[in-house]
Amino acid sequence: xxxxxxxxxxxxxxxxxxxxxxxxxxxxxxxxxxxxxxxxxxxxxxxxxxxxxxxxxxxxxxxxxxxxxxxxxxxxxxxxxxxxxxxxxxxxxxxxxxxxxxxxxxxxxxx
Amino acid sequence: xxxxxxxxxxxxxxxxxxxxxxxxxxxxxxxxxxxxxxxxxxxxxxxxxxxxxxxxxxxxxxxxxxxxxxxxxxxxxxxxxxxxxxxxxxxxxxxxxxxxxxxxxxxxxxxxxxxxxxxxxxxxxxxxxxxxxxxxxxxxxxxxxxxxxxxxxxxxxxxxxxxxxxxxxxxxxxxxxxxxxxxxxxxxxxxxxxxxxxxxxxxxxxxxxxxxxxxxxxxxxxxxxxxxxxxxxxxxxxxxxxxxxxxxxxxxxxxxxxxxxxxxxxxxxxxxxxx
Numbered sequence: 001x002x003x004x005x006x007x008x009x010x011x012x013x014x015x016x017x018x019x020x021x022x023x024x025x026x027x028x029x030x031x032x033x034x035x036x037x038x039x040x041x042x043x044x045x046x047x048x049x050x051x052x053x054x055x056x057x058x059x060x061x062x063x064x065x066x067x068x069x070x071x072x073x074x075x076x077x078x079x080x081x082x083x084x085x086x087x088x089x090x091x092x093x094x095x096x097x098x099x100x101x102x103x104x105x106x107x108x109x110x111x
Numbered sequence: 112x113x114x115x116x117x118x119x120x121x122x123x124x125x126x127x128x129x130x131x132x133x134x135x136x137x138x139x140x141x142x143x144x145x146x147x148x149x150x151x152x153x154x155x156x157x158x159x160x161x162x163x164x165x166x167x168x169x170x171x172x173x174x175x176x177x178x179x180x181x182x183x184x185x186x187x188x189x190x191x192x193x194x195x196x197x198x199x200x201x202x203x204x205x206x207x208x209x210x211x212x213x214x215x216x217x218x219x220x221x222x223x224x225x226x227x228x229x230x231x232x233x234x235x236x237x238x239x240x241x242x243x244x245x246x247x248x249x250x251x252x253x254x255x256x257x258x259x260x261x262x263x264x265x266x267x268x269x270x271x272x273x274x275x276x277x278x279x280x281x282x283x284x285x286x287x288x289x290x291x292x293x294x295x296x297x298x299x300x301x302x303x304x305x306x307x308x309x310x311x312x313x314x315x316x317x318x319x320x321x322x323x324x325x326x327x328x329x330x331x332x333x334x335x336x337x338x339x340x341x342x343x344x345x346x347x348x349x350x351x352x353x354x355x356x357x358x359x360x361x362x363x364x365x366x367x368x369x370x371x372x373x374x375x376x377x378x379x380x381x382x383x384x385x386x
Contacts, residue, residue: 061244062260063370081367088240088367100372101233101242103262104220107372 065100069109072097156286160302163288164314166322168276176206178351181267183342185219194336204351205271208249210358224263225360226253232360233263233371240367243360249273262374266340267327279314282306291318294325295345309333323347 065071079092090097090108097108171177182200189195199217204210209228215221221236231246231253244261246253251272257263265271269278289301292315299315306312310333315326329340362368 061242061371062373064373083368086368087370099240099367099369101235101240101261101369102372103264103374104222104233104235106235106238106240106369109372 063100065102065107065109069111071100071107071109073105073107075108156280156283156304157288160286160288160304163300163316163322164279164286164302164304165276167314167316167324168274168279170322171270171275171324172273174207174349176204176210176349176351176353178202178204178346178348178353179344180346181215181342181344183340185266185340186336186338188334188336188338192336194338203271204353204357205250206353206358208251208273209253210353211250211253211271212358223360225358226250227355227358227360230360231257231261233261234360234366238367239363239365240369241360241362242369242371244371260373261371266329267342270324270327270344279304279312282308282310294343297325299325321347321349 075090075097076092079090079097082089082091082096087098089111090099096111098111099106099108101107180200180202183198185197185199187195187197197218199215199219201213201215201217204212209226211224211226213222213224215223216236223232223234223236225232225234226246228248229246230243232241232243234241247256254265254268254272257265258268269275272278283304284307286302286304289303292299292301294315298318300318302314302316304312304314309331311330313326313328314324317323317325324344326344327342331338
């Protein structure tokens, strides 16, 4: 199932409905190809946010994906989970991926 | 050309363009005034619409805890312009001021959100993964954090905050009362509002002693394809029996722990799996 998302990027839009049926891959496909513009915004865009006083501090919980890191939304076959320091990396041959939730979509960034 | 003409003919021949300019400019001026109109203060909200919105907001804000069933759709507009409608449904549980639990399934995800006053967790069932972050001490601030720092937008989050009226009307430039209607067989008032920032929204408020929101539609009119979010709100329970455990996340033993990616800081190299 995950392999499907590795198809031709040109045919992404055409594949969408097919992916739909496969289930679970649609968000990845949408995020992957940048084809979606979400409607989902609240009625108002606040000019000032109530949590401005809140500082999340430095935490491993919310992390910027390193600039330039390639990300995938589906892993190749044969990856092994490799937990390190509470984070479950994925070792796929010689490439190691770190998973992130990008909004509601799970993505993997090359380490 | 004009230099061969006599003075009289010359000046007369200029009246045409001048007149046309003047006449042509009039609608332009009118148009400019019209375009500016929405930026003016919210004077065009129908008093009845405002009153019902206020009643709904006050009633909802007064509920210390509640649960509600949500069934809705979310449009995605592809680059081709094709609009795809995603379905989603779920259950939302709120305990003020600082507990939230969402169980949602649909085309885009099957996920759970937990907020227990200290931590905020997103758990995805399909990937068997979860991400947890320390959270602010109120639901209001946590919804903002989720939207701003985690890229998790709750389109109907304005209904969940402590002061829904303030959140909903912040950017409103006009509002109408469209009359009575039925949602799921329940008599409702139909309200329609327009915001300055490119959002139109409609709300159907239960007619009766419980002025609850029963349906909510958001249209992003300034985006190509004007995608919509629509949700039906049913099975309102204003005296639920919550347990503290409902709002706390306990990771399944085999679940994969991941981080939240900070939005907007993504490297520009997203290659998908296509490579």
